[in-house]
Amino acid sequence: MASQTSTDYDRTKELKQFDDTKAGVKGLVDAGILNIPKIFIRPAEDLAADELNTAKKNIQVPIIDLSDIGDENRRKEIVNQVRIASAEWGFFQVINHGIPTSVLDEMIQGIRLFNEQDLELKKELYSRDRAKKVIFSSNFDLFTSKTADWRDTLTLSFLDSDPDPSDMPPVCRRSTMEYIKHMKRLGETLFELLSEALGLPPDHLSSIGCCKGSSLHSHYYPPCPQPELTLGVRKHADAGILTLLLQNHISGLQVLHEGQWFDVRPTRGGLVINIGDLLQVLSNDKFKSVKHRAIANCVGPRITVPCFFSGHATLLEKPFGPIKELISESNPPRYKEFLLKDYVAKFLSSSLDNKPPIDYYKL
Numbered sequence: 001m002a003s004q005t006s007t008d009y010d011r012t013k014e015l016k017q018f019d020d021t022k023a024g025v026k027g028l029v030d031a032g033i034l035n036i037p038k039i040f041i042r043p044a045e046d047l048a049a050d051e052l053n054t055a056k057k058n059i060q061v062p063i064i065d066l067s068d069i070g071d072e073n074r075r076k077e078i079v080n081q082v083r084i085a086s087a088e089w090g091f092f093q094v095i096n097h098g099i100p101t102s103v104l105d106e107m108i109q110g111i112r113l114f115n116e117q118d119l120e121l122k123k124e125l126y127s128r129d130r131a132k133k134v135i136f137s138s139n140f141d142l143f144t145s146k147t148a149d150w151r152d153t154l155t156l157s158f159l160d161s162d163p164d165p166s167d168m169p170p171v172c173r174r175s176t177m178e179y180i181k182h183m184k185r186l187g188e189t190l191f192e193l194l195s196e197a198l199g200l201p202p203d204h205l206s207s208i209g210c211c212k213g214s215s216l217h218s219h220y221y222p223p224c225p226q227p228e229l230t231l232g233v234r235k236h237a238d239a240g241i242l243t244l245l246l247q248n249h250i251s252g253l254q255v256l257h258e259g260q261w262f263d264v265r266p267t268r269g270g271l272v273i274n275i276g277d278l279l280q281v282l283s284n285d286k287f288k289s290v291k292h293r294a295i296a297n298c299v300g301p302r303i304t305v306p307c308f309f310s311g312h313a314t315l316l317e318k319p320f321g322p323i324k325e326l327i328s329e330s331n332p333p334r335y336k337e338f339l340l341k342d343y344v345a346k347f348l349s350s351s352l353d354n355k356p357p358i359d360y361y362k363l
């Protein structure tokens with residue numbers, strides 16, 4: 001099945017050749033390419049649209065200081081900031097969240113070492129088999145997307161069971177184990193704050209399984225010789241419940257806010273938090289899941305580590321929809337109920353370019 005976008009170019013063949021190298025985007029850079037392969041080049045109309053929509057540099061997504069969260073008045077203030085940021089931006093950064101900066105730095109360093117180790121060791125993990133707990137790959141939707149993204153990813157999908165350290169690549173084993181411990185703890189705190197921000201008891205979101213189903217995706221964005229022609233990751237909204245993202249010192253993440261792209265510049269020791277599509281559904285659109293992307297850079301590597309919370313496995317078989325306590329005559333449901341397993345199947349069979357799965361359930 002050839003899917004040619006022009007007569008002189010067999011895209012499927014080029015994608016396969018790239019995938020067969022098992023060396024990812026970094027492999028291209030290491031080979032010294034000066035022109036990026038066509039599979040990464042965005043359509044001319046997308047490039048032209050971007051010219052008209054450059055990110056404003058003077059406004060930032062809200063930065064929320066979590067210090068003294070145990071103090072009653074401070075907590076009210078923090079919950080209010082979380083409510084406003086989740087409703088208006090769908091994104092915020094947290095600082096003083098209790099995770100030592102050394103843990104964040106070591107996580108980034110571990111991912112750098114993983115990507116920069118001997119290629120033969122990385123190749124052993126290169127796979128598109130989603131049933132595996134640990135996989136290294138470039139572009140999870142490589143064969144279904146219109147344009148490939150300029151990044152490679154190490155995915156760990158076993159965070160709910162206590163991960164077996166021996167499953168993890170040795171170069172980032174210790175740092176990742178430590179980081180996961182902290183993600184679970186911070187996830188619980190954030191779900192408490194988000195529950196309170198929705199006017200619910202603090203344990204509401206955790207009690208329905210939101211704090212589970214986590215996975216860690218460590219992205220490595222190599223320096224790109226023609227960054228203006230491609231993206232680190234295309235425009236998308238996160239399909240899960242909540243994302244906690246660590247980024248190194250190199251900017252790239254942009255958020256679409258009021259029709260404009262805004263940079264989410266890294267804050268030393270900070271983490272970026274964003275509402276996913278499923279939390280938008282649970283909140284009946286009170287919280288927004290917002291489109292974002294990462295631009296490519298000529299400097300690098302840019303390294304980021306999103307931890308996605310996607311819900312407990314038991315949720316898969318149960319009806320999923322807006323939280324009943326938030327629904328009233330004046331606030332009717334904006335989504336019909338659906339089975340999370342159908343939603344997940346839709347997500348896995350599509351690409352970031354397609355209609356997002358929540359759009360099928362909008363009323």
Ligand SMILES: O=C(O)CCC(=O)C(=O)O
Nearest residue numbers: 219233238253294304306
């Ligand atoms: O790396 C980034 O800055 C964004 C990553 C992202 O949006 C994602 O993996 O969903």
Ligand SMILES: [Fe+2]
Nearest residue numbers: 236237238292
């Ligand atoms: Fe994302």
